[in-house]
Each structure stands twice: as C-alpha cells, then as structure tokens.
Amino acid sequence: MLKRTHTLATISALAILIAGSFSGAAIARDQIRIVGSSTVFPFAASVAEQFGKTTSFKTPVVESTGSGGGLKLFCAGIGERHPDITNASRRIKTSEVKRCASNGITDITEVKVGFDGIVLANTRSARNAKPFQLTLRDVFLALAKDVPIAEGKTTANAYETWQDVNPGLPAVKIEVFGPPPTSGTRDAFVELAMEGGCKSFGWVKALKKQDKRAYKALCHTIREDGAYVEAGENDNLIVKKLVANPNALGIFGFSFLDQNADKVQGSKIGNKAPTFENISSGAYPISRALYFYVKQAHIKTIPGVAEYLSEFVSEHAFGPDGYLADKGLIPMSNKERRDWRTRVKSNARLVM
Amino acid sequence: MTDTRNPAHLRERHRSEKIFRFAGLGAITLAIAFLGTLLVSITLSGYSAFQQTRIQLDITLPADPESASYQDLVKQALRATFPDVSQRRSKKELYALVSTGAAYEVHQFARANPARAGTELEIWLTASDNVDMLIKGKVLVDDEAAVRRLSDRQISWIEQLTTANRLEKQFNSNFFSNGDSREPEVSGIAAALAGSFFSLIICLILAFPLGVMAAIYLEEFAPKTWLTSLIEVNINNLAAVPSIVFGLLGLAIFLNLFELPRSAPLVGGMVLALMTMPTIIITGRASLKAVPPSIREAALAIGASKVHSVFHHVLPLAMPGVLTGTIIGMARAIGETAPLLMIGMVAFIVDVPKGILDPATALPVQVFLWADSPERAFEERTAATIIILLVFLMAMNLVAVILRRKFETRW
Numbered sequence: 001m002l003k004r005t006h007t008l009a010t011i012s013a014l015a016i017l018i019a020g021s022f023s024g025a026a027i028a029r030d031q032i033r034i035v036g037s038s039t040v041f042p043f044a045a046s047v048a049e050q051f052g053k054t055t056s057f058k059t060p061v062v063e064s065t066g067s068g069g070g071l072k073l074f075c076a077g078i079g080e081r082h083p084d085i086t087n088a089s090r091r092i093k094t095s096e097v098k099r100c101a102s103n104g105i106t107d108i109t110e111v112k113v114g115f116d117g118i119v120l121a122n123t124r125s126a127r128n129a130k131p132f133q134l135t136l137r138d139v140f141l142a143l144a145k146d147v148p149i150a151e152g153k154t155t156a157n158a159y160e161t162w163q164d165v166n167p168g169l170p171a172v173k174i175e176v177f178g179p180p181p182t183s184g185t186r187d188a189f190v191e192l193a194m195e196g197g198c199k200s201f202g203w204v205k206a207l208k209k210q211d212k213r214a215y216k217a218l219c220h221t222i223r224e225d226g227a228y229v230e231a232g233e234n235d236n237l238i239v240k241k242l243v244a245n246p247n248a249l250g251i252f253g254f255s256f257l258d259q260n261a262d263k264v265q266g267s268k269i270g271n272k273a274p275t276f277e278n279i280s281s282g283a284y285p286i287s288r289a290l291y292f293y294v295k296q297a298h299i300k301t302i303p304g305v306a307e308y309l310s311e312f313v314s315e316h317a318f319g320p321d322g323y324l325a326d327k328g329l330i331p332m333s334n335k336e337r338r339d340w341r342t343r344v345k346s347n348a349r350l351v352m
Numbered sequence: 353m354t355d356t357r358n359p360a361h362l363r364e365r366h367r368s369e370k371i372f373r374f375a376g377l378g379a380i381t382l383a384i385a386f387l388g389t390l391l392v393s394i395t396l397s398g399y400s401a402f403q404q405t406r407i408q409l410d411i412t413l414p415a416d417p418e419s420a421s422y423q424d425l426v427k428q429a430l431r432a433t434f435p436d437v438s439q440r441r442s443k444k445e446l447y448a449l450v451s452t453g454a455a456y457e458v459h460q461f462a463r464a465n466p467a468r469a470g471t472e473l474e475i476w477l478t479a480s481d482n483v484d485m486l487i488k489g490k491v492l493v494d495d496e497a498a499v500r501r502l503s504d505r506q507i508s509w510i511e512q513l514t515t516a517n518r519l520e521k522q523f524n525s526n527f528f529s530n531g532d533s534r535e536p537e538v539s540g541i542a543a544a545l546a547g548s549f550f551s552l553i554i555c556l557i558l559a560f561p562l563g564v565m566a567a568i569y570l571e572e573f574a575p576k577t578w579l580t581s582l583i584e585v586n587i588n589n590l591a592a593v594p595s596i597v598f599g600l601l602g603l604a605i606f607l608n609l610f611e612l613p614r615s616a617p618l619v620g621g622m623v624l625a626l627m628t629m630p631t632i633i634i635t636g637r638a639s640l641k642a643v644p645p646s647i648r649e650a651a652l653a654i655g656a657s658k659v660h661s662v663f664h665h666v667l668p669l670a671m672p673g674v675l676t677g678t679i680i681g682m683a684r685a686i687g688e689t690a691p692l693l694m695i696g697m698v699a700f701i702v703d704v705p706k707g708i709l710d711p712a713t714a715l716p717v718q719v720f721l722w723a724d725s726p727e728r729a730f731e732e733r734t735a736a737t738i739i740i741l742l743v744f745l746m747a748m749n750l751v752a753v754i755l756r757r758k759f760e761t762r763w
Binding site for chain 1 (some may be wrong): 723
C-alpha cells in the first residue's frame with residue numbers, strides 16, 4: 001500500500017515537471033509550416049511529400065484550416081511561431097493584406113498554382129442516365145431563391161423540375177447536393193455559376209451599377225425550399241448520394257469527378273464538358289484559380305522555403321505532365337507558368 | 353389495498369410486465385443490430401486495406417547506393433519486362449503501373465543491404481493505387497475504357513504479370529510502418545498512431561494524478577460549504593462542455609500565452625487532459641463515496657491520521673472504480689478530433705513523430721483527412737483506420753471491465 005502511494009506521488013511529480021519545463025521553451029524550427037485551404041491541401045501535401053523525399057530537408061507540415069483561417073494565422077506575425085506559407089482557393093483580400101502589414105508582414109510572395117474546376121454531376125449507373133446539358137442561366141434559375149420574371153421584377157423561385165426551367169431539359173425534379181455556406185467551393189460556385197447566369201439578364205446586369213446590394217442579394221442567394229440540399233463539406237459523400245439517387249445533381253471539385261468517372265458524369269455547361277482540356281483553356285465557365293502566399297522574411301530564416309517554392313513551380317510539379325495534374329490540378333498556360341516562375345525566382349512582392 | 357387474488361387484475365399485471373420485458377428486449381436487439389451493421393460494414397469495406405498489390409521486378413542494384421537514380425532503375429526494369437513498349441505515351445502508362453514510392457523502396461533496400469550492391473535481384477515493389485483497386489475488384493474491368501483509370505493496354509500488362517506470378521496481393525506492411533502520403537498505396541498510420549500514443553500518455557500523466565487528487569480532496573477533506581458545492585456543480589458542467597471549446601482554450605492558453613509549439617502531441621495531450629479530468633473526478637468521487645464509512649472509522653479508531661486512513665485504506669479500495677473511470681475517459685479522448693483542429697494537429701504529417709514536441713496527428717484525424725480525399729483507394733484505408741481505432745477502444749474498455757471484475761470488493 002505504501003508502494004502505491006509512492007507511485008502516485010512520483011507520477012504527479014513527473015506531471016508537474018513536464019508541464020513546467022516546456023512552457024515558454026522556444027525550439028528552433030527547421031521544418032516548413034503550411035496552413036490554409038482544404039482545396040489546395042492535397043496539392044500542397046503532394047509537393048511537400050515529394051520535397052521531403054528528394055531533398056535533405058524535413059517534410060513540411062501541411063494543415064487544412066480553410067482559406068480564411070489560414071490567412072488569419074499567416075497574418076498574425078513574423079517568426080518561428082507563425083506559419084511560413086498559406087494556401088488559398090481565392091486571391092488574398094485587401095483587408096487581409098492590411099492586416100498582414102499591421103503585423104509587420106509587408107513582403108509577401110504570391111504564387112498562382114493552377115485552376116480547379118467545379119462540376120455539376122449526376123450518376124452514370126442509372127438507366128438512360130445522360131449528362132445534363134445546362135447553361136449558366138439554367139443553373140441560376142434552378143437554384144436561386146428569387147428569379148427575375150420581367151424587367152425589374154422578381155418572384156420567389158417556383159420551378160420544380162428542370163423542364164420548368166428550360167423546356168429542353170428532362171422533366172426531372174430539381175434536386176442538387178452541394179456544399180454548405182462555410183465552404184470555399186460554395187463561394188466559388190455562387191460567384192461563378194450563379195452570378196454568371198444572373199448577369200445573363202440584361203436589366204440585372206444594369207442593376208449592378210445602380211444598386212450593388214440588391215444585385216448581390218438576387219444573384220448570390222440560393223433557394224432554401226429543399227431543392228438545394230446542403231450535403232456537408234465531404235465531396236465523397238456527395239458522390240455516394242448521387243449514386244443512390246439517380247435524379248439528383250451534385251456540386252463538387254473536378255478531382256472528385258476525375259477519380260470517380262466510373263460512377264458519375266459531369267454536366268455540360270454552355271455545351272462544354274468539364275474535361276481537363278476545357279477547364280485548362282477556360283472554355284468551361286466554372287473554374288477558379290488557386291494560390292499560395294509566402295512570407296519573404298521566412299525565406300531567409302526557415303531552411304528549405306526557397307527550395308519548396310522552386311519544387312512547386314517546377315514543370316514536373318505544376319506543369320501539364322506534372323504529378324499535380326495527376327492529382328486533378330488544372331495547369332495554367334505555358335506563358336502563365338513561365339511568368340509565375342520568374343516572379344518566384346525574383347522574389348517579386350505582392351501588389352494588389 | 354387491491355386484492356391480488358382478483359384474476360382479472362392479475363392478468364392485467366402480468367400483461368404489463370410482459371410488454372415491459374418485450375420493449376426492453378426490443379431496445380437491446382435494436383442497439384445490437386445497429387452496432388452489428390456498423391461493425392460489419394466497416395470490416396467489409398476496410399479489411400482489404402490490410403493487403404496491397406505488389407509487382408515483382410528484376411533490378412540490378414548500383415555499386416554505390418547513394419549515387420543512382422532509383423526512379424530510372426525502376427523504369428528500366430519495367431521496360432525490360434515489357435521490351436516491346438516503345439512509344440512515349442505507352443511508356444508513361446507502363447511506368448504508372450508501379451507506385452511513385454517504389455523508387456524509394458528500392459533505395460531503402462539498397463541502403464539496408466550494402467552487401468547486395470551491384471548484384472541483380474528480384475524485388476517486390478508496391479503497385480500503384482489504380483492497379484490495386486482493379487485487383488481488389490473496386491474498379492471493374494468491363495467498364496468502358498473512357499471511364500476507367502486504367503487503359504486496355506495497362507490491363508493486358510496486369511494480366512501478363514499475374515500469369516507470370518509477378519503480381520500478387522501481399523500483407524500491407526506500408527500501412528503500419530509509413531506516415532501519411534498523398535499516394536494511397538504508400539500511405540500508413542504510423543505517424544497517427546505515434547501521435548495518438550504520445551497525446552494519450554501526456555493526457556494520462558496530467559489528468560490521472562490531478563483528477564484523483566481533486567476527487568480525494570473534495571470527497572474526504574473539503575468542508576461542505578457553498579464554495580465546495582459550487583465547485584462540484586462546475587465540475588459536472590465541465591464534463592458536458594463540447595470538446596471544441598477545450599481546443600479553443602488550448603489555442604488561447606497553451607499556444608498563444610505559453611508559446612508551446614503548434615501540432616505537438618504535448619499540447620494535444622494537455623487539451624485532452626482538460627477534457628478527461630472532469631470524468632476522472634466525477635467517477636473518482638463516486639467510487640470513494642462507495643467505500644463504507646466503517647473502514648475510515650476503524651482506521652481512525654486505531655490511531656491512524658486522516659491522510660493515512662485515506663491513502664492506506666480508502667483509496668486502495670476505491671482504486672478499481674477510479675481506474676475504470678480513467679480508462680473510460682481516455683477511451684473518449686482517443687476518439688476526439690475537434691479540440692485537435694484548433695491546435696494544429698489536423699495536418700499532413702509524413703515523418704513519424706519521435707517525441708512529444710514533434711509535429712503529429714492522431715488516429716481520428718487521419719480518418720477525417722482520408723475520408724475527404726478523392727482517391728478511391730483511400731476509402732478502404734479510412735475504414736481500416738477505423739477498425740484499428742475500434743480495436744484500441746475495445747481493448748481499453750476490456751481492461752476496464754477486467755480491472756473491475758478482478759479488484760471489485762462487494763460489501
């Protein structure tokens with residue numbers, strides 16, 4: 001019994017020792033730290049892994065925090081405690097640049113990685129399941145909360161089937177599985193597809209100049225009557241739901257279509273199928289650019305940052321035959337890639 | 353008083369008893385059915401990840417293990433196996449049969465066996481995830497070529513390799529020895545397992561003594577005042593706080609104030625300890641309370657001090673209950689991801705952590721990250737990681753049951 005008391009006392013002494021000895025201990029960091037977008041995460045992780053295997057540096061730690069969360073951490077300050085790089089599925093905002101500057105981060109390298117296509121897909125396995133032939137206007141009319149009926153007039157969206165939206169489409173109930181508002185994919189979908197279709201009405205386009213708020217409210221609001229189903233951030237789940245529900249469409253990133261081509265098929269938008277070539281050339285309308293941002297102050301202090309950058313912008317990584325293309329990244333044109341590579345090499349500063 | 357001999361009344365009572373029994377039985381059957389469905393579906397989709405397709409190639413090791421390009425060696429070996437492949441496009445398809453990690457495997461082998469330098473050997477290398485999925489039947493050969501991730505040519509090569517006994521499923525050692533990877537075929541849970549282990553050790557070292565001490569003080573020594581009852585209520589509240597809140601606390605205090613490193617199992621363990629401690633205190637107090645007062649009184653009567661009576665008599669008798677509570681608290685901690693998100697442990701970690709300050713991730717985080725990956729082969733790995741996690745949980749709960757059976761004293 002006395003022994004037990006001793007063990008207990010030893011354990012607690014050890015606990016206090018451990019808890020005390022590490023507080024405030026700053027350990028020199030020799031490993032790159034990357035935070036940011038969950039869309040860029042698989043690409044950044046691929047480059048990090050390749051970088052760790054082929055160089056003598058440690059494999060960078062890549063966190064998936066979301067674009068906004070990543071930029072917040074990134075802009076918190078300079079020094080070993082703060083991340084060196086943040087990934088973003090959109091461009092950095094002026095407010096974020098200011099926030100960075102107020103914390104002493106004035107020199108930022110911007111790197112554009114490539115493109116990510118957003119697809120609307122349905123199952124391939126059902127009887128006579130054909131890819132949908134949509135236009136941006138069809139997508140907007142099917143999913144908006146309010147739809148224009150005449151010049152300057154709108155009404156609550158009452159379309160129930162795709163045929164109601166456009167007589168050329170099948171008489172199938174509108175049911176679309178998509179990401180929730182917290183997701184970057186949702187933001188991009190709303191900005192590119194919804195707004196794109198919304199602008200196709202002449203008077204709405206004119207509205208943008210007169211009343212920007214009304215314009216945004218009309219073009220960016222998705223209906224909430226059950227036709228659009230928020231299916232969570234997990235794109236694999238959406239693919240599974242499409243297989244189970246032959247009438248539904250789903251919204252997700254191109255890499256999930258690429259990996260699940262035996263199960264789902266992408267709808268044509270404006271007569272362009274969501275293929276590698278069409279997204280790359282810009283013919284497919286719903287695609288967004290992916291970026292990452294680097295603190296120039298850290299290029300000098302953290303070992304390996306410069307080498308990681310040159311690995312990322314090398315042809316065998318983000319080029320058309322590179323390993324990132326195998327992972328579903330859509331590469332930029334030859335000229336654009338060359339330009340970005342020069343900017344990285346010359347440590348060009350971000351200018352908004 | 354009702355007359356128990358009234359037959360109508362008796363029938364009525366028997367009937368309600370029967371209904372109650374059936375309802376209880378029904379509830380248990382339903383619970384077991386759900387659990388069974390979960391276990392069966394996870395096992396069915398996960399067991400295949402414990403095997404991995406490998407391809408045997410003839411490779412001549414270089415004289416100096418550090419100077420050669422192993423990528424080229426693997427490519428040469430593939431070309432030697434299929435000499436009639438010459439076009440650039442078909443060569444690329446041929447190289448895609450083996451994993452990009454294969455070159456690394458040859459390099460590791462050459463490093464580990466310097467005696468074999470310069471000799472030719474037959475070596476089993478990991479096949480790519482697409483080949484693996486085809487062999488495991490998760491991708492069908494009779495799908496149209498356009499939707500398959502393997503071309504007709506690649507499938508015919510796979511058939512040739514299989515008939516030559518150079519392609520087979522083997523035990524997937526990568527899964528247990530490697531860290532995370534973006535290539536499913538070489539990804540493993542070693543980094544997550546080590547991270548979970550370190551976090552739990554820290555959690556145990558912190559939460560167990562603090563929790564037990566707090567329970568002893570509150571139950572045996574503290575005067576019963578409004579202050580102690582306030583503390584008691586708050587400990588109960590703390591046990592019900594959503595775990596993400598502890599993560600936010602960890603971010604604010606451990607990372608921002610104490611400046612501890614991000615993604616470290618040390619911080620993970622500290623956050624989990626905060627979460628587990630209320631459970632340990634509550635169960636600890638309950639088991640201390642269950643020790644009959646006669647034990648304490650007997651010890652005090654023969655001249656033992658209060659501390660002696662507690663540490664020599666009451667605590668040892670309450671220990672099985674305290675340990676059970678601790679293990680159940682730890683079992684909850686092993687499955688947590690939400691608090692780890694805030695302190696940077698939801699991350700891509702390739703290098704297996706060697707200490708409590710190395711960046712690490714945890715098993716449930718690995719499940720979360722893989723479930724969100726597009727590659728088909730990650731699906732079975734997600735399920736396999738869940739199996740490993742469940743095995744740990746069951747083992748921990750089993751230990752709790754055994755401890756209780758073995759040491760429990762009935763009064």
